[in-house]
Amino acid sequence: MSAEPSQSPWQAATITRIEKRTPRVTSFWFQPLRPFTHLAGQHVDVRLTAPDGYQARRSYSIASAPEAGGGIELAIERLDDGEVSPFFHDVAAVGDEIELRGPLGGHFIWEESDGGPIVLVGGGSGVVPLMAMVRHRTLRNKAVPVALVFSARIWDEVIFRDELIGLDDRLDGFNLVLTLTREPARRPSDYSRRVDARMMAQAVERLPKAPKLAYVCGSNAFVSAAADALIGAGVPAETIRTERYGV
Amino acid sequence: MVTRGFFSGRRPPSDTDARIPPGQYLEQGFPVLSAGPTPRVRTEDWSFTLKHGPKPIKKWNWAEFNALPQSKMTRDIHCVTAWTKFNTPWQGVMIDDIFADAGIEPPTAYTLALSFDGYSTNVPTKDLVTGKAMVALLYEGKPITPDHGGPARLLVPHLYFWKSAKWVNGLQFTERDEPGFWELRGYHMYGDPWREQRYSSDP
Numbered sequence A: 001m002s003a004e005p006s007q008s009p010w011q012a013a014t015i016t017r018i019e020k021r022t023p024r025v026t027s028f029w030f031q032p033l034r035p036f037t038h039l040a041g042q043h044v045d046v047r048l049t050a051p052d053g054y055q056a057r058r059s060y061s062i063a064s065a066p067e068a069g070g071g072i073e074l075a076i077e078r079l080d081d082g083e084v085s086p087f088f089h090d091v092a093a094v095g096d097e098i099e100l101r102g103p104l105g106g107h108f109i110w111e112e113s114d115g116g117p118i119v120l121v122g123g124g125s126g127v128v129p130l131m132a133m134v135r136h137r138t139l140r141n142k143a144v145p146v147a148l149v150f151s152a153r154i155w156d157e158v159i160f161r162d163e164l165i166g167l168d169d170r171l172d173g174f175n176l177v178l179t180l181t182r183e184p185a186r187r188p189s190d191y192s193r194r195v196d197a198r199m200m201a202q203a204v205e206r207l208p209k210a211p212k213l214a215y216v217c218g219s220n221a222f223v224s225a226a227a228d229a230l231i232g233a234g235v236p237a238e239t240i241r242t243e244r245y246g247v
Numbered sequence B: 001m002v003t004r005g006f007f008s009g010r011r012p013p014s015d016t017d018a019r020i021p022p023g024q025y026l027e028q029g030f031p032v033l034s035a036g037p038t039p040r041v042r043t044e045d046w047s048f049t050l051k052h053g054p055k056p057i058k059k060w061n062w063a064e065f066n067a068l069p070q071s072k073m074t075r076d077i078h079c080v081t082a083w084t085k086f087n088t089p090w091q092g093v094m095i096d097d098i099f100a101d102a103g104i105e106p107p108t109a110y111t112l113a114l115s116f117d118g119y120s121t122n123v124p125t126k127d128l129v130t131g132k133a134m135v136a137l138l139y140e141g142k143p144i145t146p147d148h149g150g151p152a153r154l155l156v157p158h159l160y161f162w163k164s165a166k167w168v169n170g171l172q173f174t175e176r177d178e179p180g181f182w183e184l185r186g187y188h189m190y191g192d193p194w195r196e197q198r199y200s201s202d203p
């Protein structure tokens, strides 16, 4: 592949590192042949090609901060009967080349210059683009107040758990609210139920003033419920941006 | 480039292969995509306005709009997030019949579809007429649910599905091809699935 701009938007990217995050989610770091700078919240499209030319493509959000360097991190959840995610979990290895294009998406993005406070609401792997926003905020060393409400089924499925709790402990304006839907809460400030308007109202109360923007990401059902909960907590619909991972 | 170790068994059967545009896969369900929360538009509050630039040409309320001639269209639809769904059955008012009821010939070559939530998307006028597109009111014979764009959504099935604006409340003729919501955010101005026009960088 050459670096001419008129070339295909697809390019090869080498897997440089693989790290299991939870029993079902693994992070993959990619070094694209032609490095690019993304914005927090953007995604890439990944394309797999079989020997007979058959191709499968999927979108994956970028988990790493724009300023992180060292390639882009994707965190992929394994769907057992899926086509692409089991390939990454079972077959992909460090050194493999995968085709991707990006960065993509111009709506579900947060830049430090967009300001805050911001509310982030993620369900399962829907936390991935929110993680890029949280990391971006941290690396820019800016005190934009953030409340992240992260819904997972159980404690061991809280992706980026140690990192998020470490950030929460800094008490620098980042607030982590975990809610476990199938286990009791582990921390005093956490919940053990599905997201609802009361939970959102309490998350918003942790911010010094009303949020300027809200970002919701996850499965379609989760995004619908969480966006309605935010509206129920008085967050204006026009300030809510959503990213739906499909079914 | 062949991907090491990728041998999926998901190839579409050869009799349907020709109906699936490049880079798409066949989906049985009906996934939902939108930029924000789902607006709940009550039919009492619903209206549809035809405009030339800022100037209104004609406005219909829900009852008036439902009294226009209705047609059925069963079509394959193609979402830019790579799923294709076969044989989706819609019923609604053809754009030709909306223009006829307003007593107009399209005054410009470009149109913006407008929605209750502030969303917009551009479609060349010629892609809306001659039986190509409708404002759909029913899906599978039932009112369209809010998450799928109800009470009414645009249906332009030969373009990627983001062009089929949900919660549509008007069409606006424009002098130039003006980008809408997603087109301003990196998506293609036209969006032909058969030419894989997903993003603005695609030819």
Ligand SMILES: Cc1cc2nc3c(=O)[nH]c(=O)nc-3n(C[C@H](O)[C@H](O)[C@H](O)COP(=O)(O)OP(=O)(O)OC[C@H]3O[C@@H](n4cnc5c(N)ncnc54)[C@H](O)[C@@H]3O)c2cc1C
Residues within 6 Å of the ligand: A043, A058, A059, A060, A061, A062, A075, A076, A077, A078, A079, A080, A081, A082, A083, A084, A085, A086, A125, A128, A129, A243, A244, A245, A246, A247, B010, B026, B027, B028, B081
């Ligand atoms: C913008 C965006 C960002 C995303 N970011 C992430 C992310 O950061 N992390 C992440 O994990 N995911 C993300 N996703 C979701 C991701 O793109 C894939 O949808 C997901 O990995 C599933 O792909 P798959 O090929 O493994 O499963 P698929 O093969 O697509 O199947 C998905 C499910 O549908 C069913 N299914 C569909 N078709 C068939 C069929 N023909 N036969 C049998 N079953 C079928 C299966 O039951 C399966 O559980 C994102 C999606 C979008 C749109």
